[in-house]
Amino acid sequence: MVESSGRDHLKLSVIGAKQINWGVAVGDDLDRLDEYGWNELLKKKYIVFARINPYQKFRIIEECQKRGEIVAVTGQGVSDTQALACANIGIAMGITGSDIAKQAADIILTDDNFASIVKGIEEGRLLFDNLRLSIAYTLAHLWPEIFPVVLQFTLGLPLGLSALQILSIDLASELPPSISLAYQSPENDIMRIPPRHRNDRLVSRPLLIYSYAFTGTIITVGCIISFLFVYRYHNIGLNDLLFTADNYWSREANNFTVNDVDVLTPSEQLYIKGQAAAAWQITLVVSQVFHLYMCTTRGTSFFRHATTNLVSIFAVIIEILSLNFFIYTPFAQSFMETQSPPN
Incomplete structure (x- = not known):
């Protein structure tokens, strides 16, 4: 007016x-x-x-x-x-x-x-967008964290992620990248986008579908493949793993016979289980690294926009270093009950 x-x-x-x-x-x-x-x-x-x-x-x-x-x-x-x-x-x-x-x-x-x-409107839009990005990024790794428990309860498979692994992901590996999204710079067309509807919410149905049904599902499938690959590496197929969680894969477990030939002692079972759990964790965290850079841009080229946030680059470095610490150092392996996965 x-x-x-x-x-x-x-x-x-x-x-x-x-x-x-x-x-x-x-x-x-x-x-x-x-x-x-x-x-x-x-x-x-x-x-x-x-x-x-x-x-x-x-x-x-x-x-x-x-x-x-x-x-x-x-x-x-x-x-x-x-x-x-x-x-x-x-x-x-x-x-x-x-x-x-x-x-x-x-x-x-x-x-x-x-x-x-006008500058205030731009800052408000950027703040809203970055909050949405951080929420979408964080929600995507929840489904692959829950699914190991689902597989154990429904199919009796060995647990893919322990409680300590989940804590290490949520409180160490994933924390810096999710915070780094708050430092995203605006995309070039942020002021050309029409105002959002007054009934739009920060956490919307499309965001939940994207995080859970799309990205979360893709990461979960990748984690399951890595998890089963480790057992396959030791000649243990999916049929051999079904409904074995109650009697095997612990310190007090019975000996586990594979293909009526090989016999795995409890310590060997724990070693293989630790490798499989490490493979699940590595796949989850590395997938989230790629997902982080998917979240940084809505329509602009990744190579043009993603590198403008230097905080996210340092966050990824911290994430990878923490992952290596929890997976490959003997000190962390002793209380995380993980082992270095097969090459």
Whole structure:
């Protein structure tokens, strides 16, 4: 909304608006508009309102809100107080604005520069996007963490991830990358995207489908393949593993016979189980490294945008180092009950 007060300003407003195909409404004409007239006027994307009084300004806000619009109003004087208070977003001038206008507003523009409003919108969009990215990234690794327990309860397979492994993933490996997404820079088209719907939520159905049904499922399948590959490496097939969790793969386990030929002692069973658990953890964490860079861009090329966040690069380095510590160092292997997987 653009307001003009003088007669010369009115002429300039009308001429300028018509040249760029904007709608024009003069204050006196607003008083004669009925419901149909307001509908026709507010169908226009851009409108110049000229020579309007405080009541007419309030009426404009009210009619826009009745049609589901989110209304932002800027003002500085006492006459703007009602409009600032009833708008969805009231923005008062910090330097030239009156005290009563500042009290009625939701936001105070400290430098009285309208360009700062655009910058604030960009920062708000970036914050919302980065929060969504971090949530989508974090949720994706929950399904591959839960699925080992599901396989053990339903098919009796050896546990693919221990509780300590899950803690090491959540509190060490995955923590730096999820935090690094807060430092993502905006994509080039962030201000060209239409505003989101007022009913949109931070955690939406598409986000949950993406994290659980798409990305989470792909990572889970990769983890299962790596897990079974280790047992296959030791000539133990899936049929041999079914419903063995209760009697085998622990220190007090019975000897495990493979193909009616090879006999595995409890210590050998624990060694193979530790290798398989390590393979599951490695696949999960490495998959999340690639997923991190999928999350960094919506439409821009990965090679153009992903490297702008140096924090994410350091986060990945920390993630890989922590993974190597938990999998390959004898100290960590002793309490994580993992073993270096086969080459």
